[in-house]
C-alpha cells in the first residue's frame with residue numbers, strides 16, 4: 098500500500114513540476130500567435146491528409162472487390178460456353194476443365210487464381226504459391242458449397258482478399274478461387290502518405306518561420322508602446338510613439354499618444370495649480386511673519402492691533418484654502434451630486450440667501466418654470482458667489498438682479514448688478530484662478546471665486562460669460578444644457594438647495 102501511495106505522490110510531484118515549468122515558459126503574444134497558427138495549420142493538414150487517406154483506401158477496396166468479381170464472372174462465362182479444345186466436346190473431368198480455365202485466364206497484377214480439388218491444388222504455370230499449400234486456407238475456401246468471399250492473413254504474408262466458386266461436374270467437386278494480394282497496393286498508399294508527412298513537417302517549419310517574422314512585424318507597434326510606457330515617468334511625458342500605417346495596432350499607438358497628450362496637459366495644469374496656490378499662500382504667511390517679528394509683546398495696545406490683523410489674515414488664508422479644495426474636487430468625477438432641480442425655486446432660494454450678504458436693492462427679473470437634472474447645491478453655490486461679488490463691487494443704493502430662463506435645450510441663470518462693470522480686456526481673464534480685474538472699486542479677494550463658478554458650470558457641461566463694459570454694470574450668465582428629466586422621477590419632491 099505504502100509503495101503504491103509513494104509512487105502516486107512521486108507521479109503527482111513530477112506532473113506538478115512539469116506544470117510549473119510549462120507555466121513559467123515565456124508567453125509572449127508573438128509566441129502564442131505562432132502556436133495558434135501552427136496548431137491550426139497542423140490540424141488542417143492532418144485533417145485533409147486523413148480524409149484523403151480514408152477515401153483512397155475505400156477506393157482501393159472497391160477496386161479489389163470489382164477485380165475479384167470480374168474474375169469470378171469471367172470464370173462463370175468460361176464454364177457456360179467453353180469446350181474441351183482437344184475434341185471440341187464437353188469437359189469430362191473437373192481437373193481438365195480447371196486446367197484449361199487456369200491456362201486461358203491470365204491473372205491481373207497482384208492477383209492469383211487456383212482450383213482446389215479434393216486431392217490436389219491447381220495453379221497457373223509459375224503461379225505456385227505457399228498459400229495453396231496452406232491447409233487453413235484450403236479449409237476456408239473449400240468448406241462451403243456456396244460461393245463465398247472474405248479476407249485471410251497467411252502466416253508469412255500480408256492480408257489477401259478472395260472469392261470462391263464451388264463447381265460440380267458429375268460426382269466430382271472442386272472450388273475455383275480468385276485471390277487478391279491487398280498488402281502491396283495498401284503499402285503504396287502508406288508510402289505516399291509517409292512522403293506527405295515529411296513534406297507537411299517541412300511546410301510547418303516554413304510556416305513557423307514566416308509566422309514568427311510576420312507576427313513580430315505586426316506586433317512591433319505594441320512593443321514600441323510598451324517600451325515607451327516603460328521609459329515614461331511622471332516628470333517626462335514628452336515621449337511619443339512613432340506611428341506607421343493605418344491598422345488596429347497603429348490606432349492603438351495613436352490612442353496611447355492621445356492619452357499621453359491628456360496626461361501631459363493634466364500634469365502641467367496640476368503643477369501650475371500648485372505653483373499658483375503656493376505663491377498665493379506665501380503672501381499671507383510673509384505678512385503674518387513680518388508682523389510677529391516687528392511686534393513689541395510688551396505693548397498691550399500694539400499686540401491687540403496685530404492680533405486683530407493676523408486673525409483677519411488667517412481668515413483670508415483659510416478661505417483661500419477652502420476655495421482651493423473646492424477647485425481640486427472639481428476635477429473628480431464625484432464632484433456633482435445630481436438630482437432633479439426646480440430652477441424657479443432655486444432662483445428664489447438664491448435671492449433669499451443673497452439678501453443676507455448686504456443691503457442692496459435685490460430683485461428677481463425672470464423666473465424659469467423648468468426642471469433639470471443638475472447639482473442644485475453647487476448651482477446655488479455658484480450663484481451666491483456671483484451675488485457676493487456683486488455686493489463687493491456695488492454700493493448700498495445699487496441694484497442686483499437675479500434671474501433664470503429656459504428654452505429648448507438650455508437653462509440660463511444670471512446675476513446682474515449696476516456696479517462699475519468690467520473692462521473688455523478682463524472679461525476672459527477674471528475666470529482664471531488667482532486673476533483679479535482692474536476694477537475702480539478695490540475689493541479684497543483671493544481671485545478664486547469666478548474660477549469656482551466656472552468649474553461648477555463646466556462640470557455640468559455648460560459655460561459662463563460676463564456681459565459688461567466700464568460703467569455699464571456686470572451681467573454674469575451661466576448656461577447649462579438641459580438634461581431631460583427621467584419619466585420615473587416625481588418632480589414634486591423637495592430638493593435641498
Ligand code: ADP
Pocket residue numbers: 486487490514516517518519527528532533534535536540541542543544545546547548571
Ligand atoms: P476676487 O476674490 O478677486 O473677487 P473673483 O474670481 O471672484 O476673485 O473675481 C475676479 C475679478 O473679477 C475680481 O477681482 C474683479 O475684478 C472682477 N469681478 C468679479 N465680479 C465682479 C463684478 N460683479 N463687478 C465688477 N468686477 C467684478
